[in-house]
Amino acid sequence: MSFFGEVFAGAATGGAAEVLKKAILGPTKKAPEAAKPDDASSSTGIFEWLKQKVGIGDKAREIHETAKKERSQIFGGEKNPENGEKKGGVWAGIMARYYPSLSKLGDLRNPLESIKKIKENPMNLIDELDGLCADTILIPDFLLKFVTDPLVETDVFKKLVDFYDKGFAGLLTPNIPLLHRIPVLGPEKQNWSEKIFGKGKNYDPDDVFSFLRIILKDKDTLKEVVSKFI
């Protein structure tokens, strides 16, 4: 189950998680305030309000942007300027705890052993990819890169994209037995390699999740691909 899925599942039994769920999902339908639009409470609205009413919108925006940058470093981790070493952020901890198979994809200490375990139990990785796609609903856009980078930088993901991109061209690959050749994805086939890897670090995380959502539609095929061709 995904991280956020577990939190909300726990809410069914009450306790602190129930309080969190209510706080996050907001008041019930009975509360009239829930439907009331409130421009001043949005991050853009308040700067406009401050600019119009008291003329300090630019300074307020600067404070907002600085705080946003600090929070991204807390979420995604930061590099030590002295030795260039990257320190894990909040998301690294979530990955290690709730997505162990995904975390192992980037395991540089024992890569062959990690890949072997994934190939033996491909459904673990597939379920975690499923959970990850669901969890992104609650992650703001400016933080999505921290979620996709650990996946995009791995060889396994590159092989997955390459494999699905080949489509019918894969039928010509001599070392793949006929029974295992994967058909083209049809109207959803796009040049994912170019979209995701062609732009270097400037790829759009939404392209990564679009690709994952498409390949997760057919989990049986994905299981074959992970267990045999990664």
Add this chain to the structure above:
Amino acid sequence: MAVDQKLIREIVNYLQLSTMESKEKAMWMLLLPQMDEEKLLKLKASLEKEVNGITDLYLQALNPQQQNA
């Protein structure tokens, strides 16, 4: 919760006052129980700085208005 509840309470209060979008607030509310003390303290420091900064601006802007009143 092993982490100081007082720290969590302060962060929750600052979250409500922050200018971040509601989606991000919801995300941090869910992540708080999973965070270690070091990261909670960093988050609290960042939120405190932001909220105090916005409040200072408001008070600065208020002063000329009070003088003209």
